[in-house]
Amino acid sequence: MASLSLKNVCKVYPNGFVAVKDFNLEIADKEFIIFVGPSGCGKSTTLRMIAGLEEISSGELWIGDKLVNDVEPKDRDIAMVFQNYALYPHMTVYDNMAFGLKLRKVPKADIDKAVHEAAKILDIEHLLDRKPKALSGGQRQRVAMGRAIVRSPKVFLMDEPLSNLDAKLRVQMRVEISKLHQRLETTIIYVTHDQTEAMTLGTRIVVLKDGIIQQVDTPSNLYNTPNNLFVAGFIGSPQMNLIDAEVVQSGSQVTLKMSDTVSITLPAEKSEKLKSYVGKTVVVGIRPEDIKDDEEFVAAHADHTFEAQVKVYELLGAEVNLHYDIAQTTCTAKVNPRTTARPGDTVKFAMDIARLHVFDKETEQVIT
Ligand code: ATP
The missing domain is CATH 3.40.50.300 (P-loop containing nucleotide triphosphate hydrolases)
Known part of the structure; x- marks a missing residue:
């Protein structure tokens, strides 16, 4: 042995x-x-x-x-x-x-x-x-x-x-x-x-x-x-997007405000875990493949969309990485290579929030 x-x-x-x-x-x-x-x-x-x-x-x-x-x-x-x-x-x-x-x-x-x-x-x-x-x-x-x-x-x-x-x-x-x-x-x-x-x-x-x-x-x-x-x-390449967000109470739920234009309201279960963070800043983590711009994905996640201007377009063969900013953070979306998005375009993205992670900014430990 x-x-x-x-x-x-x-x-x-x-x-x-x-x-x-x-x-x-x-x-x-x-x-x-x-x-x-x-x-x-x-x-x-x-x-x-x-x-x-x-x-x-x-x-x-x-x-x-x-x-x-x-x-x-x-x-x-x-x-x-x-x-x-x-x-x-x-x-x-x-x-x-x-x-x-x-x-x-x-x-x-x-x-x-x-x-x-x-x-x-x-x-x-x-x-x-x-x-x-x-x-x-x-x-x-x-x-x-x-x-x-x-x-x-x-x-x-x-x-x-x-x-x-x-x-x-x-x-x-x-x-x-x-x-x-x-x-x-x-x-x-x-x-x-x-x-x-x-x-x-x-x-x-x-x-x-x-x-x-x-x-x-x-x-x-x-x-x-x-x-x-x-x-x-x-772990993961390109790296997980890690974005500072303010935790805001909205009715019985909690909204994560990442910038003036990008906010995500969390479902009840995830909101519950963030109640004690209302008014504080947390870090939202979402992998590049969980943010996309194709019609089907955007329709399937219609409650969690945002717009951003594409800064960089990288064709990697089987996929495309689109880079854009949310507030001061450069973010990446790993999208279908058939995307028509190019640098300078304002694109509608959606996030799969079932795959969203939230971290305590101070302890750096996962919250949900
Ligand atoms: P790498 O990927 O660069 O090989 P590592 O994770 O294998 O790094 P180690 O070689 O285990 O790292 O070293 C760990 C730490 O211990 C480093 O900060 C290194 O500078 C330090 N260290 C290694 N050997 C000694 C030594 N003989 N005396 C003092 N410090 C040392």
Whole structure:
């Protein structure tokens, strides 16, 4: 069983900097867990503590039923794939993959079997005699994976393994890593700052900011029900529109006034949750795909329309992004490419308010 448990884990670097604060997470056997967040949020530090490459300042790390805080990296049954691959340049692919097993004095025949099996899984059998410099970036990446696979560890740790690849290869390797996870049936913990990678690979995603967990959830829950403003803005591209709004009482309901011309009256249930905010400013969140200008959508959401002047038109093939301002905020609508709207046009948009989020401006936590 390769379940992991992190209990109140903290990392304080010798200079006093607190890089990870009170990190609590249960990882089930065979999960594909992603740590995602902006640069410096503590992703690598957490991964390195799990690997044993960085000391845990306080808290507990369990792998299976064993407390491993003081267990040497080599005895943790973990393999790590780094972003720079860390291949030995003077060794062949075969020797790079075999190296760890040789150090462990694994019998030669067993090493040979493990290397060939891993090479087959990764489709690099034909490269075993080459040195790293004679390989492409993607091939080097596979060798780095292969070196981890031969050890058949209980847990794989991957620190931005695709960050050195070009965009096309990243997409290919992303699919490969997904397949690998299905095939190997091991626990994978994967660090990235790329939210597309996080959303497509993870069974669960841990969103980090300033060393603190913001939300742990499935990709779809993170997207559809973000806990706070940070997660709302971090997950999704183009970003969720986040607009300041004044909460105004209107009869038994509540209206969110985003500008002099853009106001949305909320249905009873959502209004109820905002009663205590009347007179205050909140932040409205709505994803670009939940604002559209086509006739059908506008008719279906006729109670929640507004007009705005299009500033920028971006054709992305299957869709068009229209950018416009609501008060001081630049907003985006992801619309049908058949739209006739162009810069300078005043366009009637509608919002699907079933998909509207409202956040407390001070605490940044979701209200509804
Ligand atoms: P990136 O995406 O840029 O790799 P990250 O989320 O992996 O970032 P970490 O490398 O975990 O971030 O670093 C977390 C914080 O700890 C950063 O602010 C970093 O500057 C700081 N840090 C890292 N190593 C040390 C160290 N040895 N001493 C002091 N501070 C450190």
